Amino acid sequence: MLKNSFILAILIAFSLIFVSLFISYEGNDELSNLGKYYAENGVQEVGAQNLVTSIVVTYRGIDTLGEVVILFLTAAIIGFFLKLSKKDSKNGKRVEKLREASEILKTGSQALVPLIFMFGMYIFINGHLTPGGGFQGGAVIATGFVLMMIANPVQKVKHGVLAFVESISGFSFVVIGILGIVLAGGFLDNHILKLGTFGEILSAGAIPIIYSFIGLKVGAELSGIVGSFNEIQAEK
Amino acid sequence: MKYFSLEYISIITGFLLVVIGIWGILTQKNIIKMIIGFTIFDTGLHVIMVSIAYVRGKTAPILDDAVGIKDVADKIVDPVPQALVLTAIVIGLGVTANVSLCN
Numbered sequence: 575m576l577k578n579s580f581i582l583a584i585l586i587a588f589s590l591i592f593v594s595l596f597i598s599y600e601g602n603d604e605l606s607n608l609g610k611y612y613a614e615n616g617v618q619e620v621g622a623q624n625l626v627t628s629i630v631v632t633y634r635g636i637d638t639l640g641e642v643v644i645l646f647l648t649a650a651i652i653g654f655f656l657k658l659s660k661k662d663s664k665n666g667k668r669v670e671k672l673r674e675a676s677e678i679l680k681t682g683s684q685a686l687v688p689l690i691f692m693f694g695m696y697i698f699i700n701g702h703l704t705p706g707g708g709f710q711g712g713a714v715i716a717t718g719f720v721l722m723m724i725a726n727p728v729q730k731v732k733h734g735v736l737a738f739v740e741s742i743s744g745f746s747f748v749v750i751g752i753l754g755i756v757l758a759g760g761f762l763d764n765h766i767l768k769l770g771t772f773g774e775i776l777s778a779g780a781i782p783i784i785y786s787f788i789g790l791k792v793g794a795e796l797s798g799i800v801g802s803f804n805e806i807q808a809e810k
Numbered sequence: 811m812k813y814f815s816l817e818y819i820s821i822i823t824g825f826l827l828v829v830i831g832i833w834g835i836l837t838q839k840n841i842i843k844m845i846i847g848f849t850i851f852d853t854g855l856h857v858i859m860v861s862i863a864y865v866r867g868k869t870a871p872i873l874d875d876a877v878g879i880k881d882v883a884d885k886i887v888d889p890v891p892q893a894l895v896l897t898a899i900v901i902g903l904g905v906t907a908n909v910s911l912c913n
Binding site for chain 1: 822828829832837865866872892900
């Protein structure tokens with residue numbers, strides 16, 4: 575009873591904070607100064623149609639590098655615990671065998687998985703033109719991987735291939751960033767290639783290349799995370 | 811009624827999601843349900859951030875035919891919080907994965 579009233583008090587306190595915030599909220603009629611700068615200069619300086627992409631990849635490129643590092647750390651920690659749990663379960667016996675997937679799921683996944691991979695690649699290659707980008711495309715690729723894993727639950731995940739793709743694309747991302755210091759204005763500057771015609775697929779300098787590497791890296795990392803979880807569950 | 815316009819509806823939805831998420835974290839005993847509460851909390855914060863970025867009557871920050879290249883600043887909503895939300899989603903994913911690993 576005491577615990578319930580405590581929880582109720584916390585919720586009421588949060589609600590009071592939110593109500594006062596809500597009443598004092600006025601809404602905007604024009605952009606903030608920072609947003610106005612990006613809107614006015616983004617086309618000339620970066621040349622990407624999608625302004626969010628030009629902020630994520632170029633203006634705040636180091637943020638994105640930090641994001642990618644966080645994802646890498648997550649994948650690494652989960653892989654580490656996977657190894658620990660494997661060591662523990664060696665003397666224990668494997669309890670149940672995984673059930674085979676149905677025929678419909680197997681056939682359907684054979685037709686769908688290449689399409690899903692292609693859609694993910696479309697999303698991250700067109701990240702500077704349309705809503706989307708490396709992280710979203712990588713997540714779509716990982717969903718295709720999940721479908722593949724559901725269709726063949728017995729098959730082992732090839733962690734070596736995933737780690738290879740992940741490290742190569744992460745390394746290339748940093749190399750492109752350093753090339754920006756050498757050839758252009760600073761770290762992750764996209765002027766190392768020509769800006770090109772505004773609105774075409776090969777425009778905005780290095781942004782399509784950077785976003786493709788981010789997409790491959792995120793896709794490989796998320797697939798590795800899901801695969802590790804699947805193996806931990808199968809071992810338990 | 812000014813509270814029935816788009817920005818107020820979306821911001822109050824975000825606040826409601828945050829409160830529901832806190833309730834889930836505090837009351838549920840199953841760890842999967844606690845993690846779901848955590849993700850609802852996270853989503854509510856993202857909704858709040860995107861709706862604070864909204865500017866009345868403006869459209870998404872993508873310069874296609876509808877927006878054009880001229881007078882961009884008068885036609886789009888603020889792109890900075892949207893970029894920040896992208897970061898926050900990825901970090902939320904990392905935290906959720908590691909929390910669920912502790913199970």
